[in-house]
Amino acid sequence: MTDDGCVVSYGELVVLGYSSYKRRQATSATVDKSQWVPVGAPNCHFGLVKQPVANALVPTKTVLVESSLQKRAFTHALDHALQATSSRYVCVPVTDTATLVTEYAPSTANQADMFQLGRQPSPCNDFVVPGHLHGAKGTVARFTARIVCDRTPPYTCRVFAGGFDTDHQVMVPLNAPKFCPTCQQWTSTWSRDHAKCILPMASTSHGGGSSGDDLKITVCGIQSSTGSTATHTVDALTRNGLRLWRPDSQTWAEVSVHGSLYAVPTASSSTSFARPTGPPITTEAVLMHGSILDIGGVYVKFVLRPSSIPVSPLLLELTTLHCPVQLTPLHFTNHHPQAKPQHVPIDKDQVVPAYIPRGLQPHVYPACGHVCGYNAQMASSCPLCRTPSSLVPLQLAPLNGHRLVCDDVPGIPGYVFNPCGHMTGAALAAEAVALRVQSSGKSICPFCAKTLDSLRPYSKLYFYIDDDDDHQHPMDTVGAIA
Secondary structure, eight states: OOTTSOOOEEEEEEEOOOOOOOOOOSSOSOOOTTSOEEESOTTOEEEEEOOSSOOOEEEEEEEEEEOOOOHHHHHHHHHHHHTOSSOEEEEEESSSSEEEEEEEEEOSSOOEEEEEEESSOOTTOSEEOOEEEETTEESSOSSOEEEEEESSTTOOEEEEESOOOTTSEEEOOTTSOEEETTTTEEESSOOGGGHHHHOTTOOOEEEEEETTEEEEEEEEEEOOTTOOGGGOSOEEOOSSOEEEEOTTTOOEEEEOTTSOEEEOOOOSSTTOOOOOOSOEEESOOEEOTTOEEEETTEEEEEESSOOOOOOOHHHHHTTOEEOTTTOOBOOOOOOOTTOOOOOEEEETTEEEOSSOOGGGSOEEOTTTOBEEOOOGGGSSBOTTTOOBOOOEEOBOOOTTGGGGGTTSOSSSOOEEETTTOBEEOHHHHHHHHHOOOTTTSSOBOTTTOOBOOSSOSEEEOEEEEOTTOTTOOOOSSSEEOO
16 A cells, blocks of 8 residues: 555456366377366456565575475475575476575565465465366466566566465476576476586585485575576476467567566467477566466456446446347347346336346347347348358356456447457457467457457447437447448
């Protein structure tokens, strides 16, 4: 909070809608759709709010640790050897017994707040994104990312791959892709040739330990005051990867455990997961308004100006829409399966029931944008313009999906995604087309994750309004059929 009691918001994370994940069978061409299911509500949102006390950590030193201790004992031995009680460690194994450890410690000079997100409900995670689950496992890591926000204007937010777990570690696998800044090479298996790269600044070596186990520590270098990765001996990526898409470049890049950003080559196929092959394009992965994080196939949007006012069905009811073919009135209702039945008041003498017959619900031809009532005989092409198209329910943004339309003009959305039928504004529609997901290289609806049509991903909406109705509402963002 500020001195006047106002809450300082760094921004908001909004989870885009996602559908079920189909597990690929290595030995069979068939797909068991029941093995992976989405958990958690799509379009959930998390606020990044200034904390009472700064809790961010800064890198202080990098050491090479040789030990055969198990994970928790390894942390305790490090705390004792480095005389650190509040430190956290980013661990990059280079051999079965040797690990490069970067110590992150509190600093009074660095006033920043740190937030963590991941799949596992834990005190270590500020936000939980379940993602796609298969039993107890999932594509989203248990501790998947850290976001560090400056406490002073302009409140810059930076993202790092991996989160600190209950053992105070960010531990990447032994075969994780690792980048050596000395020889500018990526490797998964460390060789003796890189020994000179690991210890170019070796200064001290001493022993420590716990329960009689020796812990050999060699100091490799001291971090700069800004935490730049230029002094990190080795950088690394997490197993599932953390990808960042920024509106200014409109390209995907991968974020490392130390916060550097690496260009991602174009995948050879829709099923391949390309990893970086070159040096970092920048040493800071800064979030900007409209940035997208890909965490295990779930897309999270960072917004600075979240919209908190959804489009109400009441506002749409007041437009008195009619089907231009059947000349019947159309009534909006919430099509979300988890929505509770509700009565939408039109005026003091009329109430629209929670259940509305299908023929009176607004449907749309997503390929052309004409809104009509449902009729099975005209469900394959638009009777007004003869455009081949399916006839689907016209849907509002589900749950907290309205928070994604923060860049659009308030009011009734004037466009519709093709083929799902979700209403959208012009800014969000253009952004969705520009964003190509990593798994398929195609654009998706941000509300339901359905793949958009490649030729016409969205259309302008056209409503038929009864001009003689006293309750007609002006609609500046949509067209009307004459």
